Amino acid sequence: SQQGEEDPQALSIQEGENATMNCSYKTSINNLQWYRQNSGRGLVHLILIRSNEREKHSGRLRVTLDTSKKSSSLLITASRAADTASYFCATDDPFTGGGNKLTFGTGTQLKVEL
């Protein structure tokens, strides 16, 4: 089952604008991750934020985490056409013997138009 919902389901913006995607989850977490998926391809890890962190930056990406509301947001600044993709948040549930199961949200489809 999906861990949470992402909002919006689809987002269309012009190149140079900022894009904000939100993710809500249901259970307590160790960390929350964001992945990008180009159409019909595999997922690429973007950024990880730990449960004791509130904000994290990586290049044009800014992630926030509010554990009291069980929500996270991903901001992409100065978007480019190459940012067109689906974006997923994922929480991880550690297995007792090691390893981590990622539970993904439903994703936001971002389209950046020239």
Place this chain on the structure above:
Amino acid sequence: DTGVSQDPRHKITKRGQNVTFRCDPISEHNRLYWYRQTLGQGPEFLTYFQNEAQLEKSRLLSDRFSAERPKGSFSTLEIQRTEQGDSAMYLCASSPLLGGGASRTEAFFGQGTRLTVV
């Protein structure tokens, strides 16, 4: 080693046939995962290997599904007696096991195998 490799990229099969997919993880990664993704959804966890041991299996993995990772290197996922509901993208991911008890939880995904059952 350029990343996680999956083969084939696409597979079309008739209902009732068996199919097998292969995943070659990043060579130094001990941990290997299989996920399934249907259209418009996020990936869903199927199973997890640490080296050659299959340590976790999702309830999504019915009796018709079997996964192996002989010698702790590549992995195969077999689906027997395929059904139309098995049509999906099957994704493989790997991650390293670091020393000192630390672990990186971000996963490195392959390009996936898209299965179409007709």
